[in-house]
Amino acid sequence: MSTVRLRAVVNGEQRESAVDPRLLLVHWLRDELGLTGTHVGCDTSNCGACTCLLDGAAVKSCTVLAVQAEGAELETIEGMGTDADLHPLQAAFREEHGLQCGYCTPGMIMAAEGLLRRNPSPTEEEVKSGLEGNLCRCTGYHNIVKSVITASKHGGRAGSRETEGAQA
Amino acid sequence: MEAGTSPESTETTNGAPDGWVGQAIKRKEDPRFITGTGRYIDDMTIPGMLHMAVVRSPEAHAAIVSIDKSEAEAMEGVVAVYTADDLPVEGGIPMVWDPPGVEVNTPEHMPLKSGEVKCVGDPVAVVLGTSKYGVVDAAELVIVEYEPKPVVVDPEAALEEGSPLVWDQFGTNKTHEWALAGGEDVGAAISGADVVVEQRIVNHRTAAAAIECRGCMAEARGDQITLFSSTQIPHITRFLMAGMLGMSEDHIRVVAPDVGGGFGGKLNTYAEEVLVCAISRKLGRPVKWIETRSENMSNTAHGRDQIATITLAAKSDGQVTGVRAKIVSDLGAYFQILTPFIAELGFPVAGGCYKIGGIDLHFTGVFTNKFATDAVRGAGRPEMTHWIEVMMDQLAQRLDMDPLELRRKNFIPTDEFPFTTALDITYDSGDYHGTLDKLLTHLDVDEFRREQAELRERGIHRGLGFSTYVEVCGLAPSRAVGPQGVGLQAAFWESAAVRVHPSGSATVYSGSSPHGQGLDTSFAQIAADRLGISPEQVDVLHGDTNQGPFGWGTYGSRSLSVGGEAIARASERVQAKAKKICAALLEAAPEDIELAGGEFRVRGQPDKTMTMADIAGAAHIPPNELPADIEPGLEETAFYDPENFVFPFGAHACIVDVDTETGKVEVKRWVAVDDCGPAINPMLIDGQVHGGVAHGIGQALYEQVVYDEEGQLVTGSFVDYALPTAAEVPMFETDRQETRSPVNSLGVKGVGEAGTIAATPAVVNAVVDALRPLGIDYLDMPLTPMRIWQAIEEAKGRGEGPRATEQGSDAGPHGRGAAGSGPTHPDGGGVA
Known part of the structure; x- marks a missing residue:
């Protein structure tokens, strides 16, 4: 080979x-x-x-x-972040109960990161269409959408967490 | 109820103002998952490990003429290629239902097939090799010659005289019949009724579709085997694996690592789990198999697939007097562990939340050339709930009565609980008017009707549908469902061991096997309150047969009401011993010791206190003041078998818009009021309801496992099997009511399946409500654009709609068969 x-x-x-x-x-x-x-x-x-x-x-x-x-x-x-220094999206997923079994979670967080880099302040509808390519069987998406909105309000873009703070 | 376990006698306060139970604390599970450091089965490797690929049948029914594995065996990196002849096992996958007095035709289900294949995906050979990609290549080189045989995929056709037989040995495709009736004579109720409504209702085949597929890895060392498996039932798997491998249980360890969702699909013991064990034992090397999504669609148990013919008898004032259900279940070609019992499993809630004089159920199981059906989220109860809730709307329509008024008229009155149904099932507690009343505080129906009428003027078809469900869960009182009950060769108690460490933190071992529900957190809350410590000091372990006592696993919304109760009981035993130690050291009587604010103290003497850390230290390094009759250590075990099921309930409302040009349904709004007793962690309850409802919306609108007439699986991937995405589900509006269950000391009922059970009839009732002006009064799921468009066109053809045309279809709303698999393929996948 x-x-x-x-x-x-x-x-x-x-x-x-x-x-x-x-x-x-x-x-x-x-x-x-x-x-x-x-x-x-x-x-x-x-x-x-x-x-x-x-x-x-x-x-x-x-x-x-x-x-x-x-x-x-x-x-x-x-x-993205560590236990001691979570990325705003990671912190928001925990805060808003945006995960259950955790299997889709890394992909969701990375897709959300891609979305927030394009659109730092998405509406609920924009988050929903932005995450259309990621499936979750556990959460019904409700809390995932909330997580991304929360992260966007707390410095969701990578690199901005020092100034905005990581905790939702 | 045991002494010391009643709510009154349990002291449950500590550092949290009113105890940890009831608090929406963040999950203990999350840190590893949000950082990508979870440990799922495919994340695990063992040095020397071989990969396994499975050669599967492309035929739905065929004789195996020959298998040529020489080319595959010659491939570089391939270690072995095995067929059934090379790999003897002691027995096949067991099916555990043996109902007293009923014969169930039960075929052999060996992990590798010899002689014949009975469905697409049947495993006929396995390839073992050092490379993950290499074994897949080699599997392609295994040449299997098949001689096709006649195929049957339609369960009703399979029951007809002259149908091809799936199993010749039984002379029929019928697996069994099971009948159950109670209360007043339903035949008399029907003949004496003012109004009778009848409907054939298809509850189509679906997939559990956890985002993590199945997977397993076995390591045989000496006379010991460790099986790592993405399973909901590690202890049961060990028990069954011992039989299939002909080994003693103490030589087998089963570990469920982090499991990426189950939804019933992993409540089973599968061929691949046996194969990796048997091969690891044979080769002396670790063996790993990870399911592909296509294999998951073809060889992980499907759900539902029932055709129910329902007859509802009522008086002209709306009082329902009797209900008859004749249910045909498509079980596929083989049995997984519960296959023939799944439809029957819903029987305790036949008749729903209504006081019905007589109930008459008749179940028929059927073999077809498909993979087995078995548990998928709800397992039997979504089907029961779907038909009764759809039929209540049908009856309301017939009587020209408001569907909520009809429901209220028939609700079991709140003051009649515990209520014994016509089938002699006792609903533990309920307040059905309460949840519906609360729902209506969030939703103004009159305002909706005004809006609906206005929108119709503008050509927008909006509909409102309700579902007032009751669920049976908390599986289960062993006496009711065990060998001398309905005949499951199992019991359904749960275990817990609570170990307090010398420094005062604790480890809880649970026989439940959670896989996403957040039970590590809610279990810790239950234990923390009873131990006087915080949930952060409680580690919850499960999913390993070498840790903690035997347990029955996580399914049937049982883990909180059965597993959680076991933890409460074991924790209270620890608390009782802690009080004895505390009393001895503070020179007081044990009955004078109270646990409050995280401290054990002498009642009335606030200065005499000890913490759990103090007591645990004394338990492990006993001071001489401790009486000799107090054993050292601080660890207790409890086994809890519930005396009854628990019956959560609620009221859900769904608002949809239907595009009559394309047939597309959009869910605009979802309002849910659920009652699962006192909340341990309300955040987790909301999460379970959201996910459950989304699952139900998926079944109602998009998801369907479709086999074509030749038994080929049309929906072999997520390209064709359409799960709902974030764009297709609304933001949910949820609220709760709390009615205690008298069955357990926590007062709790399950909630993991409630949303799925509630959801499908609310969607169907809403869509029918939207389309009724077009002459549509019933629709089978899934409500795909194609099915709705066809129904509209057919109604036009009948002259019932606003415009009659010549168009129509023979696969109408009442037609059998599939009609597309989702929004991505509105015009594909049908078999009609």
Whole structure:
């Protein structure tokens, strides 16, 4: 099997691998880099559990080849915040009970991050249509929508949390 | 009720002003999930682990002529390819319902099929190898020759003389019949009724569709096997696995890691779990299998798939005098653990929240060439609720009566609880007028009707539908549902062990196996109040057969009312011992010790106090003042078998707009008032209701598992099986009423399935309300654009609508069969 060299910045760190050209981005993140917060839910880019940011835009990593990320900057849930320093979206999901089983949650947060970077102050309807590509079976979406609205009011955009404060 | 467990005698205060129970505290589970550090089955690996891929049948019914695995075996990285002949197991997947006096035709359900396949997706071989991608490639190289046999997919056709047989050995596709009647004679009620309404109601096949698919990993070492599995029932799985593997239970450990949603789909023991264990034992290497979504659609149990013919008898004033239900259940080709019992499981709430003189139920199970149906969120109760709530609207329409007035007239009166139904089931507590009254404080029906009339003038079809449901949950009193009850070869008590550590923090071991509900948090609240500590000091462990006592798992909205009660009881036993220790050290009588404000103190002597940390320290390093008859340590276990089910209830209202040009339904508003007893954590209750209602909206409008006439699964992925998205569900308006259950000391009832149970009839009643002026008086789910458009066109054809045309369809609103699978494919997926 011939491999292809892949270099990308993942959560701020330069990473490099020799990968099978058909390797999916989600499997590179999960199986090679150990970033298991990005989940697989449907294999067909319907559910969005695998959503991460590629050069700042939300993509479904189950239908992106790893080699397509060559030279790119990738952001996953692990790069968003830590227990001690939660990203405003993470804090808001907890505050508003925007998760139950947690399986869709990383993809939801990354899709929401992509949305807030495009539209920092979305309306309820804009959040709903913005998250249309992410499925949740537990929450009925109500509290997810509230979480994103709350985060948007508390510095939802990455990098602004120091000034706005992380707690909803 | 045991001494010391009545609400009056339980002291439940500590640092929180009025106790932790009732507080909307944030979830203990969240930190790992929001940071991507949860540990789901696919996040786990073991050195030396092999991946397993399953070779599945593309045929719905066929003889296996030959299997050639040589090419796959030769592939680099492939370690083994096994068929049924290579991998003997002791037994197949068991089915645990053995109703007294009724024969259930029960076929063998081996994890790998030999001889014949009976449905698409049937596993015929497995490939083991070192690469995740490699085993999938190799599975493609396993050549299986099939000789197709006749297929039957329609359960009613399957019952007809001359139908192809799924199992020749039984000479019929009928699996069993089960009948139950009680109260006044329903035949007499029908013949003597002023009005009789009858309707055939299809409750179509759906999928549980947890966002995490199933998965499992087994590691055999020496004579021990550890099975990690995304399951709702780790302890039951160990028990059943021991039988299938021919091993002793003490040699098997089952662990449910973080589970990404269940919804009933993981309330089962599946072929792949047996296979990874048997293969790991054979090869001496860890084996992992992760389900694809396509496999999840074809080989994780489906739900519903029942056709009910309902006859409702009433007096001219609206009093319902009797109801008869004849229910045909499509069970698929095999049985999972509860398959033939799912329709029957809803029987305690046949007749809903109404006082009905006579109830007559008749169930028929049918084999078809599809995968098994089994539990999906609600399991039998959504079906029962759907038909009674739809029929109440039908009756109201026939009598030209307000549907809420009709409901009120028939509600079981609040002062008649506990109420024993015609089927001799005792509803524990209820106040059905209360939840409906409260609903109407949020929704002005008169104003809605004015608005509806105005909108109709402008061509906008808006409808309002109600559902006043009662649910049976808290599975279950073992005497009622066990071997000598309805015949499940199981019991349904729950266990809890509460261990206080030397420093005063605690670990709670629960036999429940939560997977998203937030029970780590609500369980901690229950224990914290009784131990005089905070929920942050209580760790809740579950899902590991090597930790804590045997338990029956999480399903049937049982974990709080049964599992939570077990925790309350074990915690109270710890509290009683703590009081004895405290009394000895403070030189007081144990009965004079009270727990208040997080302190154990001598009544009337506020300066003489001890904290749980003080007491736990003394329990572990006993001072000499402690009498010798007090055992060291601070740990208690409780096993709780409820005396009755619990019966949550509520009133839901749904407002929809129907686009009559496209048939598309938009849910504009949802108002829900639920009563599941006193809230342990109201935030979690709202979350359960939101998710439950969304699940019901999904079934009512979009979701359907569709097999075509050849038994091919049309909805094999989320491209075709349409789950609702954020854009399709409204923001929910929820409120609560709290009516205590007398069954458990917490007074609680379940809420995990309530929304799903309530939702579907509210949607259907709303859509029919919107379309009634067009001549439509009933619609089967799912209410896809195609189905509604066809119904409108058919009504026009009947001349009942505003414009009659020649158009129409033979797959009308009453037609059997599928009609599309959702908004993404409004014109596809039908079998009519």
